[in-house]
Amino acid sequence: xxxxxxxxxFETSQRREFVRITEDVQxxxxxxxxxxGLVLVSAMHITAGVWVNDDEPGILEDTLEWLDKLAPPSWxxxxxxxxxxxxxxxxxxxxxxxxxxxxxAHLKNLLVHHQVVLPITAGRLDLGPWQQVFYAEFDGRxxxxxxxxxxxx
Amino acid sequence: xxxxxxxxxFETSQRREFVRITEDVQxxxxxxxxxxGLVLVSAMHITAGVWVNDDEPGILEDTLEWLDKLAPPSWxxxxxxxxxxxxxxxxxxxxxxxxxxxxxAHLKNLLVHHQVVLPITAGRLDLGPWQQVFYAEFDGRxxxxxxxxxxxx
Amino acid sequence: xxxxxxxxxFETSQRREFVRITEDVQxxxxxxxxxxGLVLVSAMHITAGVWVNDDEPGILEDTLEWLDKLAPPSWxxxxxxxxxxxxxxxxxxxxxxxxxxxxxAHLKNLLVHHQVVLPITAGRLDLGPWQQVFYAEFDGRxxxxxxxxxxxx
Numbered sequence: 001x002x003x004x005x006x007x008x009x010f011e012t013s014q015r016r017e018f019v020r021i022t023e024d025v026q027x028x029x030x031x032x033x034x035x036x037g038l039v040l041v042s043a044m045h046i047t048a049g050v051w052v053n054d055d056e057p058g059i060l061e062d063t064l065e066w067l068d069k070l071a072p073p074s075w076x077x078x079x080x081x082x083x084x085x086x087x088x089x090x091x092x093x094x095x096x097x098x099x100x101x102x103x104x105a106h107l108k109n110l111l112v113h114h115q116v117v118l119p120i121t122a123g124r125l126d127l128g129p130w131q132q133v134f135y136a137e138f139d140g141r142x143x144x145x146x147x148x149x150x151x152x153x
Numbered sequence: 154x155x156x157x158x159x160x161x162x163f164e165t166s167q168r169r170e171f172v173r174i175t176e177d178v179q180x181x182x183x184x185x186x187x188x189x190g191l192v193l194v195s196a197m198h199i200t201a202g203v204w205v206n207d208d209e210p211g212i213l214e215d216t217l218e219w220l221d222k223l224a225p226p227s228w229x230x231x232x233x234x235x236x237x238x239x240x241x242x243x244x245x246x247x248x249x250x251x252x253x254x255x256x257x258a259h260l261k262n263l264l265v266h267h268q269v270v271l272p273i274t275a276g277r278l279d280l281g282p283w284q285q286v287f288y289a290e291f292d293g294r295x296x297x298x299x300x301x302x303x304x305x306x
Numbered sequence: 307x308x309x310x311x312x313x314x315x316f317e318t319s320q321r322r323e324f325v326r327i328t329e330d331v332q333x334x335x336x337x338x339x340x341x342x343g344l345v346l347v348s349a350m351h352i353t354a355g356v357w358v359n360d361d362e363p364g365i366l367e368d369t370l371e372w373l374d375k376l377a378p379p380s381w382x383x384x385x386x387x388x389x390x391x392x393x394x395x396x397x398x399x400x401x402x403x404x405x406x407x408x409x410x411a412h413l414k415n416l417l418v419h420h421q422v423v424l425p426i427t428a429g430r431l432d433l434g435p436w437q438q439v440f441y442a443e444f445d446g447r448x449x450x451x452x453x454x455x456x457x458x459x
Contacts, residue, residue, distance in 0.1 A: 001154045001307045001343075001458070001459050003342040003343065003458065003459065005342075005425065005427050005432070036156035036158075036304075037154075037156065037304060038191070038193060038302065038304060038344070040344060040423050040425055042423075042424075042425060043434075044433065044434030044435075044437065045434050045436070045437075046358070046359045046360045046434070046436050046437060051263065052199070052267055053199045053259055053262065053263070054199045054259065056248060056251070057247075058246065058247030058248040058249075058250060058251070058256075059246075059247075059248045059256070059259050061247050062241055062246050062247050062248055062256055062259075062260075063259070063260065063263065065241060065242065066224075066239065066241070066260060069238065069239055070223070070239070070376070071372075079242070080238040081234070081238060081387070081388075082234075082235055082238040082239060082388055083238075085375065085386040085387060085388040085389075086372065086375055086376070086388060088368055088371060088372070089371065089385070093364065093365075093368050094363075094364030094365075094367050094368050095362060095364040095365045095368055096364075097364055098362070098364070103364075103365070103368055106359055106360065106365050106368075106369070107368075107369065107372055109359065110357065110359070110369065110417065110418060111263065111264065111417065112263060113266055113419055114358055114422075115422065115423065116267075116268065117193050117195075117268065117270050117423050118195075119158065119193055119195060119300050119302035121158050121300075121302070126158070126300055126302070127197065128196075128197030128198050128199070128298060130198070130199050131197065131198075131199060145434060147425050147427075147432055149344065149425035149427070149432070151304075151342075151343060151344060151457075151458065152154070152156065152304065153154050153156065154307045189309040189311075189457075190307075190309065190457060191344070191346060191455065191457060204416065205352070205420055206352045206412055206415065206416070207352045207412065209401060209404070210400075211399065211400030211401040211402075211403060211404070211409075212399075212400075212401045212409070212412050214400050215394055215399050215400050215401055215409055215412075215413075216412070216413065216416065218394060218395065219377075219392065219394070219413055222391065222392055223376070223392070232395070233391040234387070234391060235387075235388055235391040235392060236391075264416065264417065265416060266419055269420075269421065270346050270348075270421065270423050271348075272311065272346055272348060272453050272455035274311050274453075274455070279311070279453055279455070280350065281349075281350030281351050281352070281451060283351070283352050284350065284351075284352060304457075305307070305309065305457065306307050306309065
């Protein structure tokens with residue numbers, strides 16, 4: 001069995017942002033020299049995620065807007081009654097007592113999930129025609145890391 | 154290390170549908186001849202998912218209804234105010250500008266997640282007594298693929 | 307390739323509860339003697355999950371409260387209009403016709419996801435500085451199992 005570990009660092013200019021990383025992951029698979037196996041792609045932070053979906057700008061914008069409704073930040077007024085009701089009962093996250101303001105980003109991490117596992121077949125990521133891999137940042141403008149772990153033969 | 158790759162194709166009669174695939178996945182494990190390892194079960198589309206839960210019709214119906222509230226389609230009037238507020242701010246998905254109508258299915262893919270990894274112990278899927286594996290279709294009535302990747306020994 | 311399987315049993319005193327298991331998972335990795343590989347951590351029940359996030363009490367409390375809004379139990383009156391609307395249309399889960407009252411826990415399992423896969427590098431869980439692994443119980447006060455499957459070399 002072969003294994004290979006690669007790390008990537010992101011420092012997004014936006015607080016929330018999708019960054020396409022399909023080519024990075026494929027690059028790590030090639031460095032590993034693995035023909036058949038699995039690759040784990042996992043955010044090393046608790047306010048980021050990894051999502052496989054279509055690289056279509058409309059979807060990515062729809063998704064960020066919707067995540068803000070389901071997991072509303074408290075650093076701005078919610079746009080909807082749903083957002084207001086989904087905030088913590090006291091109006092602000094308990095997590096913010098320690099001086100943070102990213103409580104919503106932890107919940108977005110939960111919804112998106114912080115990792116994916118992708119199949120490797122004949123040396124390539126075995127993805128469907130529209131599947132692209134995204135690093136999903138929910139509390140950016142600081143350095144964040146991602147681990148790519150390849151195993152196989 | 155052994156590896157084995159199997160593909161399954163679905164063309165559901167309903168737009169949204171859960172299809173039980175536990176036996177398919179177990180079949181792929183047996184074809185692989187793997188006694189100890191992992192199996193990845195992953196939708197190859199961005200409007201479908203894979204879920205492990207109970208094969209109880211009430212749960213499956215509850216879940217489809219609830220997913221429609223959290224990730225509302227725009228091709229029919231939402232049943233609830235929550236659904237109306239969770240639609241994109243302009244009332245329709247940006248993704249639909251290209252002629253699609255499945256924006257909600259991309260968000261359901263996010264909630265359900267497009268894949269699971271299952272343990273294989275002594276040649277069997279090492280699942281709890283109520284755990285069944287489902288392919289979760291959110292934009293069916295067309296051919297869609299799933300990949301099953303087994304690795305182990 | 308080495309593999310190792312460990313099981314853990316939980317019987318939480320609360321109906322809903324996060325239990326930190328990072329050290330348990332690291333222990334299983336050491337038992338396996340795996341230096342480079344992957345470890346799957348997977349609830350064997352359909353009303354529990356596994357989450358990687360910060361071991362900060364405020365976050366955990368925020369998250370349980372928020373999950374109750376998104377996936378409301380029907381055994382108590384919802385606190386919000388959102389909760390009322392996200393309940394099934396008839397007011398109660400179809401799943402409860404069989405005598406259960408844990409329909410909400412199945413939906414929480416969907417949101418949190420029942421498993422994670424973690425990288426192992428140089429014999430250690432290759433986690434970020436704030437990442438801890440939690441067993442997430444949504445229908446406790448009974449014996450529930452978790453499987454930890456390590457593979458690698």
